[in-house]
Amino acid sequence: MPSTVLDIDIDIDTPHGPARAHVTKVRGAHGAVVLGHGAGGGVAARDLTAASEAALASGFSVALVEQPYRVAGRRSPAPARQLDAAWTAVIAHLRSGPLKRVALVTGGRSSGARVACRTAAETGAIGVLCLAFPVRPPGRPDAPSRQDELDAVQVPVLVVQGDRDPFGMPVPGPARTVVTVKGDHSLRGDLEAVRTAVSRWLGQLL
Numbered sequence: 001m002p003s004t005v006l007d008i009d010i011d012i013d014t015p016h017g018p019a020r021a022h023v024t025k026v027r028g029a030h031g032a033v034v035l036g037h038g039a040g041g042g043v044a045a046r047d048l049t050a051a052s053e054a055a056l057a058s059g060f061s062v063a064l065v066e067q068p069y070r071v072a073g074r075r076s077p078a079p080a081r082q083l084d085a086a087w088t089a090v091i092a093h094l095r096s097g098p099l100k101r102v103a104l105v106t107g108g109r110s111s112g113a114r115v116a117c118r119t120a121a122e123t124g125a126i127g128v129l130c131l132a133f134p135v136r137p138p139g140r141p142d143a144p145s146r147q148d149e150l151d152a153v154q155v156p157v158l159v160v161q162g163d164r165d166p167f168g169m170p171v172p173g174p175a176r177t178v179v180t181v182k183g184d185h186s187l188r189g190d191l192e193a194v195r196t197a198v199s200r201w202l203g204q205l206l
Contacts, residue, residue, distance in 0.1 A: 002026040002059050012093045014086035016078060017068035021090060023098050024052075025061040030206050031103035032061040033129065034091060036112030039077040042070060047131045047160075047187035047194055048109055054198035061099060065090050065108075077111060080118070087115050091123040103206065107158075110134050110167075110185065117149045117157075127205050129198065130159040132185050135168030150176060158201040160194055162187050177201060 006025035011018045022043060025032075033055040037043050043064035052062045068086050069078045077083065091106065106116040107129030116128050133150065137143050150157060150170055157176040161169055162183035172178045179197040183189025 002028065002056065006098060008098075010093075010098070011071075012090050014068055014089040016082045016086050018071055019068050019086050019090050020066040020071050021094060022064040022066075023061070023094070024056060024063075025098055026056060026059060028059070029061040029102055030059045031105060031126070032063065032094075032099045033105045033107065033202070034063045034065060034094065034099070035106075035129070035131075036065045036067065036087060036108030036115055037070065038108075038110035038112060038132075040075055041109075042066065045109055045186075046191060050187075050191040050194040051107075051129065051131060051160075051198045054195040055105075055202060058199050058202045060105070060202060061102065063094055063099065065112075080114075083111070083115050084119050088119050088122050091119075095124075105129055105202070105205065107131070109187075113159075114146060114149055117153050120153045120155060125155055127156045127158070127201075128153050129201070130157060130170075131194070132161060132165060132167070132187050133159050133170050134185075135170055138166035147171065156201075156205060158197065160187065160197050162189060164189075 105127045106125040109131035113130035159178045181193040
């Protein structure tokens with residue numbers, strides 16, 4: 001494991017209130033991975049922890065980002081446009097501070113993955129890491145698919161998806177790898193497989 005040179009929490013002003021980034025910076029980092037949480041959960045989700053561990057072991061710094069609504073103590077997520085605006089503000093702050101002059105991979109789990117996809121071009125991400133991408137709400141086969149959010153990303157994408165995820169299974173694409181692991185939307189069924197998938201993809205990215 002590369003040695004850590006910075007491990008801090010940073011409150012960051014956004015257009016929709018303060019967000020919080022938990023930053024672990026490693027010496028001589030190849031790049032940085034910035035991850036957001038799901039709609040009703042936080043940055044301590046086990047799949048986010050597994051992905052963070054894989055990134056750190058691969059020589060990447062990591063930032064786990066709490067959206068303003070979570071920092072304020074609310075569980076109900078903000079509208080998509082607010083999530084996206086807060087996320088881009090956080091990325092801009094990190095780029096000018098602790099993650100200056102390193103290539104950034106953005107991503108997250110579920111809702112956080114959607115945010116990273118929608119803002120990939122604006123944030124200048126070199127890749128997007130999606131954990132449990134929610135293709136369609138469970139039990140609503142007629143609901144619009146969110147596959148187009150993945151299709152719109154112009155940089156390499158990794159999707160790690162549970163084989164029993166009720167939110168559906170994304171399809172691979174020319175620059176999109178979909179890795180299926182044992183489990184449901186939580187991805188807790190095989191966290192080692194999550195780590196392995198993330199490590200391999202990051203190793204090929206830079």
